[in-house]
Amino acid sequence: MLTESAAAVVRATLPAVGAAIEDITERFYGKLFAARPELLRDLFNRGNQAAGTQRQALAGSIAAFATYLVEHPDERPDVMLNRIAHKHASLGVRADEYPLVHRHLFEAIAEVLGDALTPEVAAAWDEVYWLMANALIAIETRLYAEQGVAGGDVWRQWEVVARTEETPHVASFLLRPADGHPAPAFRAGQYVSVQVQLADGARQIRQYSLTGAPSATTRAIAVKQVTGTGGDPDGEVSHHLHTHVRQGDQLRVSAPYGDLVLEPGDAPLLLASAGIGCTPMLAMLEQLVATGHPGPVTVVHADRSPGDHALSGDHEALTAKLPAATAHFWYEDPDSGHRTGRVDLTDVPLETGTRAYLCGPLPFMRAVRGQLLDKGVAAADIHYEVFGPDLWLAQA
Template sequence: MLSDRSASVVRATLPAVGAAIEDITGLFYAKMFAAHPELLRDLFNRGNQASGAQRQALAGSVAAFAAYLVDHPDERPDVMLRRIAHKHASLGVRADQYPIVHQHLFEAIAEVLGDAVTPEVARAWDEVYWLMANALIALEARLYAQQDVADGDVWREWEVVGRTEETDDVASFHLRPADGAPAPAFRPGQYVSVQVELADGARQIRQYSLTGAPAATTRSIAVKRVAGAGTAPDGEVSNHLHARVRTGARLRVSAPYGDLVLDSDDSTPLLLASAGIGCTPMLAMLEQLAADQHAAPVTVVHADRAPAAHALRADQEALVGKLPDATAHFWYEQPGSGHRTGLADLTDVPVSPGTRAYLCGPLPFMRAVRGQLLDRGVAAADIHYEVFGPDMWLGRA
């Protein structure tokens, strides 16, 4: 994939680019949003921009892609690319937006690195960019075709037909297409994007896992109200949904996407591990497993602050009860709950040979659970994960 000449240049310059990558991405976003303010208003997450999380995610993705090409010049990191492509497709990213990114990213590289960006260096990194961009464009085109939509045209209007207060900070919204057409099919574990118009006219987008049964005629999402911390502001979309959206409201919702999907036959033991609002994709998986009467062992692991903060707990317990061979293990940080106290610990949790695991939650939780599963003999290829937010945590085999 990467030419020999470019590979040697990228290898030589990767340390310098990597050391400056956050400065480069910060300047890139400033330049791009100055030229195209509509992208920040209507596409990019303003909260992640304010906190710097989006810059870190872009920097990590570019650096990881370049490093992979240097080490494996005839391959490409398809796991990372698929994850990004699904996110992009759910946002309606178009092929004609990649040249915009290219222009401002390379202006930022030249400004930050100065004379170090010789024509040869520029050509090599240009090759890296277009290898990544063209791979994403092709993957996203296939994802759009699978949903039978035009490039980026993923949005439909949906009606809120019900709302359930799960906890003080989590509400479920039950949706159906406003045009009366059938809801598009989805695979357990996938998510949709929701776009809302805020008070200042911005149309911000956030992604939420589908929690209901894939066979249901309606679709459900559970939204946690995000409170700001440190440099991060309160979640604009989650707080808007909690404060303003009731039954009868209309929302713009994307087609379903996401590559963390349930994939097992009836003989595969499964472990579904989540923390906090990470339980949401696991609910759809449990719905499907219960509908299929999955015969092999299913182990549900969940960690939360307290029982009162554990959204959809009753649904988890009810679905576990419908399966022939399933158990649930809950941990709560607050003592005296009648369940295990502290952080999730799989030491005493049975893990069947041949288990396939699905993880969703904060990065420290997933790293800890993944490490324990590897120690218990679960193959790295059988541990799948989902990250909420802009982080692209690349699990290493």
């Protein structure tokens, strides 16, 4: 952890650094992409960069990590680190890329802070950076070893063996390794990265949850086509997959990663999702059915209408196969025959010791998390998945 001298300096300068952190991260990304333009083209999400959400996420993670170090000097924020490391591993981030980040980040810090960045301040924040970086490198090294791959070498070619139109805006893709080797194992709730080459030559990457139970030869993903609103562009990768990818085509897919996985045991569970966030919950339900989970399972889902609820038949059928499971669906459509409006757990009974798993838009997860806390669910028992920059820790 931080040395006592560094902790004192970080504690004293955290307000100033925190106030400038978004300016720092904006300059950092400008420097990084000027030196390595291929990183923006082939690694970072260009949509998130244009919207500024990636910058906010990096700023939030640095500030959250530094704050945790000074408030809990004998601990480490492993939940945050594990989530970041899984995302990095799914992208194939390598240990030798951390010095590059360090160089451009500290150049940006020096420009923004100016004379306030004394040698003592620089040394203290350097210590913060390498504590975070080395922790991530260690976790990512372990994750790569667990998949039996060299650091960063997570990619394989997969063939699309079937495509199904689940709703007008969601398509599912059944995949198998193009080399004929067995598909790597995964845990219910995990995701893969998919990299596609776009018309301008960029090779953009997005993450998609694996659906269904593991088999020796195939894996499945469901992709919602992201349509831009309010002047925002359409989702580059989802648009490409919906428009161009058909049976017989090949995709570049990573090994599976993600820390939103079911813990062993028969504890009461709540699986809450909205929109395409149902995909990891379906994999969890399949696992619970396969293992004969005897405990109570409360399934909660929110969507625009029954017709927009992707894989709704599987959602209902899997819930019905569990001996102590109930499903509660909310739709915006007032004529759906189900509950309408926003998810309201007031009248949904939850047993003591419930573990909750959430996936969906951030406003949905914040609202459900708040309701769960009000119902007495322990904060440590509420787990979530965010696709895209993780802004939760900065704003929760």
